[in-house]
Amino acid sequence: MSRTLAKQWEDYELIDAGNEKKLERWGNVITIRPDRNAYFKSKLSQKDWYNQAHFEFIEHTHHKGEWQNLKNAPLSWEISYNDIIFHLKLTQFKHIGLFPEQQANWEFIAKHIQPQQKFLNLFAYTGASSLIAKSKGANTFHCDSVKQVINWSKKNMELSNLKDIHWVLEDALKFAQREVKRGRTYDGIIMDPPAFGLGAKKERWKIESLFPKLVKTASKLLTSKGFLIINTYSPRLKSKDIEPILNQYFPYKKIEISKLCIKSSTGKTIEYGELSRVY
Ligand SMILES: C[S@@+](CC[C@H](N)C(=O)[O-])C[C@H]1O[C@@H](n2cnc3c(N)ncnc32)[C@H](O)[C@@H]1O
Numbered sequence: 420m421s422r423t424l425a426k427q428w429e430d431y432e433l434i435d436a437g438n439e440k441k442l443e444r445w446g447n448v449i450t451i452r453p454d455r456n457a458y459f460k461s462k463l464s465q466k467d468w469y470n471q472a473h474f475e476f477i478e479h480t481h482h483k484g485e486w487q488n489l490k491n492a493p494l495s496w497e498i499s500y501n502d503i504i505f506h507l508k509l510t511q512f513k514h515i516g517l518f519p520e521q522q523a524n525w526e527f528i529a530k531h532i533q534p535q536q537k538f539l540n541l542f543a544y545t546g547a548s549s550l551i552a553k554s555k556g557a558n559t560f561h562c563d564s565v566k567q568v569i570n571w572s573k574k575n576m577e578l579s580n581l582k583d584i585h586w587v588l589e590d591a592l593k594f595a596q597r598e599v600k601r602g603r604t605y606d607g608i609i610m611d612p613p614a615f616g617l618g619a620k621k622e623r624w625k626i627e628s629l630f631p632k633l634v635k636t637a638s639k640l641l642t643s644k645g646f647l648i649i650n651t652y653s654p655r656l657k658s659k660d661i662e663p664i665l666n667q668y669f670p671y672k673k674i675e676i677s678k679l680c681i682k683s684s685t686g687k688t689i690e691y692g693e694l695s696r697v698y
Contacts, residue, residue, distance in 0.1 A: 437461025462685035536606035546572030652692035
């Protein structure tokens with residue numbers, strides 16, 4: 420399958436990867452985080468890694484764990500991507516507020532969205548894609564079901580000197596279905612659902628069962644010339660499962676399915692799930 424390679428930028432570098440971990444630089448801060456996708460051997464030695472790193476996340480249970488501050492560094496800081504500023508901080512999960520591999524989508528959104536067009540970000544986390552769309556002048560709607568990450572996104576918006584993003588604290592599918600009933604449409608939609616989660620009535624879902632509903636709903640919301648981006652991270656939802664669903668709902672549009680990847684400065688490539696683009 421083809422690959423879409425995210426690019427590093429001045430404030431983000433995947434320095435090295437391997438032994439199920441990655442060594443990353445965020446501005447001046449260097450972290451070691453677990454990543455099962457880095458199943459190969461690292462290029463640099465462990466000594467090299469620990470000489471550089473400020474923080475390491477030690478995973479206890481599935482994704483949960485604790486950060487070790489190896490060099491007495493501040494626990495929150497800011498980085499930029501072009502004119503956008505992201506506030507980063509250590510969380511009880513291994514994440515710190517940004518998924519840098521999404522840079523490939525930020526570039527796509529920046530290229531395809533036009534001023535005044537409507538843009539919808541579902542499962543929007545700390546709002547990177549919303550900020551990119553807003554910085555291009557789009558009328559931007561940002562939906563996430565967790566209040567803390569909406570607040571975090573607002574902070575990023577203010578730091579980036581942007582305003583007027585429409586914040587929606589709601590279940591993503593429920594909001595999207597409601598928008599269909601209200602007859603609303605969007606020129607660009609991105610969704611980044613987790614592999615499993617909770618719905619509007621706290622019911623458990625897995626992405627392989629939710630995916631067809633999300634695509635069907637998006638097909639009703641998207642304008643005829645609009646674009647849709649969907650990231651999925653589940654071994655149970657492969658491109659051969661995704662393709663017929665996209666073909667069914669978007670028979671007249673271009674469909675691209677690839678593996679979203681990022682390459683370290685030492686030449687190691689990490690693959691992150693399936694990236695689908697319809698445009
Ligand atoms: C993988 S993150 C998205 C990362 C984002 N694309 C980025 O690059 O910054 C998934 C997000 O989905 C949100 N989420 C989980 N279940 C949800 C639901 N049912 N409705 C809306 N948002 C949900 C989580 O709060 C989290 O912020």
